[in-house]
Structures are given as structure tokens and as C-alpha cells.
Amino acid sequence: MKKRCLTLIMLLCAAFLPGCAQHERQTMPIAQQPATVAPDGQLSDIAIPTAYQLDFTIDPSKDRFSGYTQITIDLNNISEYVWLHGKDLDVSSSHAITAAGKKVEATYQQVLPSGVARLDFAEPVPAGKVELHLSYTAAISEQPKALFKAVRGGHAYTATQFQTISAREVFPGFDEPRFKQPFTLTITSPDTMTAIANTPVVKQVQQDNNIVHHFATTAPLPTYLVAFAVGPYDLANADRLPANTIREKSLPLRGVVAQGLKDNIRFGLTNTQPILESLERYFGSGYPYQKLDLIVPPLSLGYAMENPGAVVYDEYLMLMDSQAPLEQKRSHTLVHAHELAHMWFGNLVTPQWWDDLWLNESFATWMAYKTANQVWPEGEFERSLLSGALKIMEKDSQDNAQKIREPVQANDQIAYALSAIAYHKGAGVLNMLEKFAGEQSFRDGVQTHIRRYAHQNADAHQFMQSVSDGSNIPELVPVFTSFITQPGVPLLDVSLSCKPNQPATVTLNQSRYAPVGSEIDTRQRWTLPVCLAHDDEQTCTIIDSPTATVALEQQGCPDYVHPNASQGYYRFSMGEADWRALLSHATQLPADQALIAVDSLTAAFKAGTVSASTWLHGMEVLATHSAWDVTDLVAEQFETVSSSLLDAETMSAASQKSLALFRPVYARVKSQDTVAATLLGSDLQHHLLTFSKDPALRQPLQEQAKSLIASIDQNKEQDIDVSTRATVLRVGVSDLGTAFFNKLLTVSQTTQDPALRADAIIALASTDDPMLSKTLLGLAIDGTYKGYDAFDIIDRQISNKETREATYTWLKENVDAVFKLFPKSDRGPAFPHFGRHFCSTQKAEDWQQFVESHAASLSGYERSLAKAVEKIKQCAAMKQKLAAPLSQALTAP
Numbered sequence: 001m002k003k004r005c006l007t008l009i010m011l012l013c014a015a016f017l018p019g020c021a022q023h024e025r026q027t028m029p030i031a032q033q034p035a036t037v038a039p040d041g042q043l044s045d046i047a048i049p050t051a052y053q054l055d056f057t058i059d060p061s062k063d064r065f066s067g068y069t070q071i072t073i074d075l076n077n078i079s080e081y082v083w084l085h086g087k088d089l090d091v092s093s094s095h096a097i098t099a100a101g102k103k104v105e106a107t108y109q110q111v112l113p114s115g116v117a118r119l120d121f122a123e124p125v126p127a128g129k130v131e132l133h134l135s136y137t138a139a140i141s142e143q144p145k146a147l148f149k150a151v152r153g154g155h156a157y158t159a160t161q162f163q164t165i166s167a168r169e170v171f172p173g174f175d176e177p178r179f180k181q182p183f184t185l186t187i188t189s190p191d192t193m194t195a196i197a198n199t200p201v202v203k204q205v206q207q208d209n210n211i212v213h214h215f216a217t218t219a220p221l222p223t224y225l226v227a228f229a230v231g232p233y234d235l236a237n238a239d240r241l242p243a244n245t246i247r248e249k250s251l252p253l254r255g256v257v258a259q260g261l262k263d264n265i266r267f268g269l270t271n272t273q274p275i276l277e278s279l280e281r282y283f284g285s286g287y288p289y290q291k292l293d294l295i296v297p298p299l300s301l302g303y304a305m306e307n308p309g310a311v312v313y314d315e316y317l318m319l320m321d322s323q324a325p326l327e328q329k330r331s332h333t334l335v336h337a338h339e340l341a342h343m344w345f346g347n348l349v350t351p352q353w354w355d356d357l358w359l360n361e362s363f364a365t366w367m368a369y370k371t372a373n374q375v376w377p378e379g380e381f382e383r384s385l386l387s388g389a390l391k392i393m394e395k396d397s398q399d400n401a402q403k404i405r406e407p408v409q410a411n412d413q414i415a416y417a418l419s420a421i422a423y424h425k426g427a428g429v430l431n432m433l434e435k436f437a438g439e440q441s442f443r444d445g446v447q448t449h450i451r452r453y454a455h456q457n458a459d460a461h462q463f464m465q466s467v468s469d470g471s472n473i474p475e476l477v478p479v480f481t482s483f484i485t486q487p488g489v490p491l492l493d494v495s496l497s498c499k500p501n502q503p504a505t506v507t508l509n510q511s512r513y514a515p516v517g518s519e520i521d522t523r524q525r526w527t528l529p530v531c532l533a534h535d536d537e538q539t540c541t542i543i544d545s546p547t548a549t550v551a552l553e554q555q556g557c558p559d560y561v562h563p564n565a566s567q568g569y570y571r572f573s574m575g576e577a578d579w580r581a582l583l584s585h586a587t588q589l590p591a592d593q594a595l596i597a598v599d600s601l602t603a604a605f606k607a608g609t610v611s612a613s614t615w616l617h618g619m620e621v622l623a624t625h626s627a628w629d630v631t632d633l634v635a636e637q638f639e640t641v642s643s644s645l646l647d648a649e650t651m652s653a654a655s656q657k658s659l660a661l662f663r664p665v666y667a668r669v670k671s672q673d674t675v676a677a678t679l680l681g682s683d684l685q686h687h688l689l690t691f692s693k694d695p696a697l698r699q700p701l702q703e704q705a706k707s708l709i710a711s712i713d714q715n716k717e718q719d720i721d722v723s724t725r726a727t728v729l730r731v732g733v734s735d736l737g738t739a740f741f742n743k744l745l746t747v748s749q750t751t752q753d754p755a756l757r758a759d760a761i762i763a764l765a766s767t768d769d770p771m772l773s774k775t776l777l778g779l780a781i782d783g784t785y786k787g788y789d790a791f792d793i794i795d796r797q798i799s800n801k802e803t804r805e806a807t808y809t810w811l812k813e814n815v816d817a818v819f820k821l822f823p824k825s826d827r828g829p830a831f832p833h834f835g836r837h838f839c840s841t842q843k844a845e846d847w848q849q850f851v852e853s854h855a856a857s858l859s860g861y862e863r864s865l866a867k868a869v870e871k872i873k874q875c876a877a878m879k880q881k882l883a884a885p886l887s888q889a890l891t892a893p
Helices: 262-283 326-341 354-375 384-395 411-418 420-437 439-453 460-471 476-484 576-583 591-607 612-622 628-645 648-669 675-690 695-713 722-735 737-750 754-764 770-781 788-799 804-813 815-819 824-837 841-853 862-891
Strands: 047-057 064-075 079-085 090-097 103-110 116-125 128-139 146-152 155-161 183-190 194-197 201-207 210-215 228-231 234-237 253-257 292-296 303-305 310-313 490-497 505-512 528-534 537-543 547-551 571-574
Touching (some): 064 079, 090 116, 155 310, 183 228, 194 210, 234 262, 262 326, 262 354, 262 439, 326 722, 354 411, 384 591, 384 628, 420 460, 420 476, 460 476, 476 528, 505 528, 571 591, 576 591, 576 612, 612 628, 612 862, 628 675, 628 862, 648 862, 675 695, 695 722, 695 737, 722 737, 737 754, 754 788, 770 804, 788 804, 788 824, 804 815, 815 824, 824 862
Parallel strands (some): 047 183, 292 310
Antiparallel strands (some): 047 064, 064 128, 079 116, 090 128, 103 116, 146 155, 194 228, 201 210, 234 253
């Protein structure tokens, strides 16, 4: 699964239900669980599912649906009951059929609010093959999870989202990834509706005003990958993807969209073939399922989901044409590659338990960048994976940072497995390992793993062993293990020593990175592949001790040392003289080394180990690097650091410095017609307007904003560079008053162009006007904006310095309405993240008290609150210690 934005991660939690007090909630290893204790973690092995028959009756216009589930299980012991999963299901009847064919009545009861249920038999059921039969009804969700509804143009559509544990809200079963079995589905729906599932329809039967759709039996799947959609969808049939040297058969391909949008998905359908074939070549095996439908419900989901044969996408990620904004097309390419990579990694080979769900997402993220770079080499993806790894180091620099492989012992811990750390740190570690092993050797290991465990389960240890065996590089295992089992960013403190007539040496001291104000215990160690660049040479080694001395493979003393020359997942620090030596060669560094230098230098400043003047000098030098993304990262870091540390008076000096650094670069790239120039130009334009307050840019954009809103209003073609549209609209919101704001509100609610809708909402949510802010926040909770859009509006308003306090006051006054935006089980883990934008110890205490005062409504909030409070306190500590030195450096003659 890939999220459009990682800001608001929906996390799952559990709390007691009334009337269930007779069942003790307890987490312990399976073997130790008394038979009467409700298993809040893994189910026992007494019942193993081997096949499902799922029958649904679904009318999207209704609020509820009905279902009939038949589960064939292997019952390993005679038993009076079995534990399984089902959440908020109204079960009307249930029974078992024994191996001898005897019917035994049963009673179903949900025991834990996380969806653990118990099926009690009227008499003991003997061991052997047993069928479980349950009839029930359940609600269609208004939130984009489980079986959910989306309404557009007066038409209701449904689709499913089961990852991680929402399948149990739609059918009873054994909702764990280790249970992989075939599913056979039938769906009864109004005959005006289309029904789609993981597999093709094999038969349709008219039944009064309904059609019963019979679907082919699936390959073995876990419950979270079962998927279906029902509604008045339009089907965009594409040409079958032809057989190739790897896949023996042609493949049916369709788009599934809301009415009137068939043409909008043609771009996505066309791009599917090169992405899929690139993945087939990498894995050495063909796409493993019977067909491929791209399903796009009419709702702002904020994610995509890799269901075999029935992949679900947010509209922004799939509905566009060749003239769409560059960033939208890049997002489409990455996310489409991510979801299709899951067909092998996650779907064909599935984790044994939720603590290895990270491996699905890490691998698919890593593979998406490789694939995107191959199918669209001009798309500037080459270093995007590295950039993502560097950015996630900010989250990984907290004391409360998660491990890549986070232990999961209970249902309310499962969703933490889908953290940003899992996606981007995990992908960064895989990238480091591939560079250490070599691309071909690493691919040999991956293909070994896929062959060994196709249509089965495998855990992280089995993956590591497969890669080690396939690549014949056993050293990969300890490196991998050291990174997935502990949190944090490795830090190498580096010092160069040169003596006459002896090889130069570099001393490396290993610890865990900690910024100013952190309570991190830095005494951690990794098994770390290290490559040192020195002049035109490289020296590579593995270190696993606190201190190591490395002799450089060159004669004489090098002019400089770059301690991370191979995209390793670590930061480095050096003395001021060594930093100055490296920075004197900064513009000649390869782009990946320059990116790493920007990150490590900024991290060193935030840790208080390098002076503000050296940091500022580094930003000045690296801003002139020829690689677009290096300049882009410098602008981002300069803005972020200055905005968080400086007061209004000193900010003017930072703005002037920014103008001097970035205005010439913007002037150079804005007329260039390349992907790199477009990406950098768009970002620098926004930076110069909002941070540098460049007056020369503003007036022309006001005129563009007037012209743009008039074109949209009159349904005329938009004469504007769409890569700058969001910035133009922000200027309009800021400068053109209430009339412009209200017109843009209408656009955001009526347009069927998801990119324009996203740009409009971003612009609206940038408002500093107190009354307009209050209006917009009200629309976020009254149902006008739904799903991801509502969360995004609130988060952007509380992140804005000008509206932060008013938004916080509004949040306190409307907290119950905001809670209703989240599925009940997600509130606790998700809500506390809103507070991460504050930057004072007083606000840390206030936010903690506010969240804790609503603990009864926020089950599972503790970990997310601890992260938010830690981030606030770190910001306050850095401001106290680093603001004055930075101010002095900026104002020095």
C-alpha cells in the first residue's frame, strides 16, 4: 500500500466493548494462552482455514449489506469452540458441518473490540475437515476502510480497503497474513451495477432486479488482499497486455472509474505495460494473477492498495492525461510501480505475521524507484530514493522512533507496522544493501526468495537467508539484522590523519545520532558498510565496532574525505577543518554525495557539533551545485531551519540571504524545458514567494491568478504552466480577497480534475485570514470535504504560523467533530500528530494535557502523543541553543 502523503498515518487501536468483561483481554505467546483467554494477538493453530466461499448482497445506495461466509478449516483437536475474527457483524445464524457431514449449531460472539470473536458449538466438534457457516449483516462504512461508500453526482459507489485488519468488518474469518487460502466470491447487486473482484467473472445470473456475479476462485490469498467493488462504474477496456518472453499468456487490463471518467484513465492504462514488463524482467517471473483492474473510487483516499487483480487508487494517482502536472505524473509512475511490485513482494510471497509487513512496503518503495527510473529515465527518479531516505532520518532521529521491524503482539499494535519508517528507512536500507552486494547479485537473491516462497509465507529471516544464498554474500545478514532490529540513525564521527611516508588513515567512531535537546542514548552500534571518497578514489569496508581505523587506498594525504560515498543509511560528522576541506570541493561532488553532505551538515548543526557559520557557508556553496535536487534540498533545509529557529526580526536577514542564493538559480531554470528545471523552478518559485517574500515575483502571479480563476469559472482552457498552478492559486488566496477564495472553494468542490482539486485545496489551506480560515475549517468537519482532504486542511492550518493558535483554539472547541473524521479505531494513534507543529516547552505540556484529557476517546494514543511531544520539545531546545548563533552568522558582515 502506498499513501499519497505520510503526514496523517491511520493507525489501528482497540478498546473494550460493553458486555465483554467476562473475557479477559491478554497478550501472550500462543502456546501459553489458556483456552478461555481471548487471543488479542495471533490466533492459535487449532483451526487452520483452507478455503473460503464468500457471498455478498450489496446495494451501494443502502447503508448496510448482507453476507454469507463458508470457511473450510482443518480442526486439529476436538473442540467446543474456535477463535476467529469478526468486527461489528450482526450474525443471525451460524453452524458447523463436521467431516462426517453432521450439522452442529453454533453461537457467534465478538469478544474484543479489535474484532476477536468466538464461535461456540452446541456440542464438541471432532478433529478433521470442518465447514463453518455464518449469515450476517454489517454497515457500509462512510470512511475509506472496510467496505466503504463514495457518492458523486447522485450515484453511490462501493469499494473495499482491508489492509491491515478491516476484512473482519466485512466477513468473519481468520484475519492474519499467515493464513493464505483460495477465495470463491459471489456478489448479488442491482442489475444496473458493475461488480469487480480479484478474479474475472465466470458467470452472471439474472435474479429479479439483481444480477448474481460468480467470480473465479483466487490463488491463495490472505484476507487483507481480498477486494471487490460494486457501483455504477464505467469500465475502460484496454488492449490485453501481450505475452512476452517471461509471461506466457496475454493479460486482461481495465480501468474502473466513476461515470464519465473513462477517458481520464487512458494515460494510466497506457503506462501499465512498460511498468509491469520491467517488473517481470526484474523478478524473472510473469505477473502471477488472472487479470488486472485499476479501480478508482470517486473519493479522496490518500492511498493506493495492491489487491491482486483489483488494485485501488486515489483519483489523483490515476486520473490524468499527458498534459497533467509533472509532479502528478511522477507520483502516478512511482505509486503505480509500487503497487504492481507488491504483486510479487507481499502478494505472491506474504509475511508470516504483521511485524514483517514493513518488508512488503520497504521492498515495494525501493522497487518503485528502480522501476520508475527504468521506464521513464528522463523523470528524475535516479536519486529520489536517496532523498526519501535522507528525509526520513528526521523522524528516525527521535528517541521514540520506531524500529523498521516493529514487534507486534496485539491487534492494537498492528497498524504501527505501516509507519513512514517502514516505507522509506526500509527502502533506504535495501538500497544500501544492493549497492554493497552489487545489483546483479542482489537481484539473484531476490529471485531466489520469490522462487522459494511463491504463494506461501516468509518472514524477514527467511528473506535475508534467501538474499544471502542467492547472492552468495553471507555478510548481508548481519548488516540487515542490525538495521531492522533497532531504531535510529547511525552516526560516524570522522577524523583524517596524515603522517609523512605513511598511508593516510581515517578514524571512525560509531554512535546513534542525537539532535540538541534529545534524550537518546547514543551508545548503539550497527554492522555498517562504509565507503569513503577521497580525491578520485574510494575505500570501502564494513565496521561493527565502536571505533575503527581505515587506511586509505591512495598515496599521500587527500585534499578531502567524504565519509558516505555509496548512499549508506548513516550520517557523518567531522571537525570544522575537515568540513571546510570537503566544502571546498562541494560543487565537484557527485550529486548523491552532495545530497548526503547537505543532510549531514544540517544534522551536525542541529546536533550542535558544527558552527552556524560553517553550516551557512555549506548551504551557500552547495546551493550552486549543478544537480537540481541538491539546490532543492538546500532551499528546503535553509527554509526549515530558519523558520523554526529565527524570530521575525532576524528572518528578514534569512530572506535576503535566500534571495541572493536562489533568485539567480530560478532566473536560470525558469525558461528551461527539462524535467529537472521544471521541478526545481516550481519549488524555487514557491520558496522565493513564501519564504523570501520576493516582490518581483508577486505581481505577475496575481494577474495569472485572476486569469486562471476566470478561465475555470467560464470553463475555458487554462493558459498556465500547471507545474506552477498551486503557487499561483496561493497568491490569489493571499492577495485577491474573499471573492477569489469563494470562487476557489467552488472549484475545489465541483471539479473532476483531481490535480486541480488538490492544488485548490492546498491554496485554500494556505490562507492567513482568520475569517477565511474559520470558514475552511468548518467545511472540513461538516462533510463538504471528505477523507484525506479534510485531514489535510486541518493539518495545513495548524502548521501555518499565522493560523496555528487560532486553529488550535478551534480544534479544542470542535474536538468531537474532528474525532468523527477518523474511524473510531484510528483516532488515538492519528489525532496526536496534529500537535507536532508547535515549538515551545509550554505548548508541549499543553498539547499533552489536552490529548490526555480526551483519553477515553483516543484509545491507543500514547505512542503517537509521545512522538509529538518529543518533537515539540526538540524544536524548543534547538531554538534556545541555536537561534542566537544562526542570527549572528546571518547578520555578520
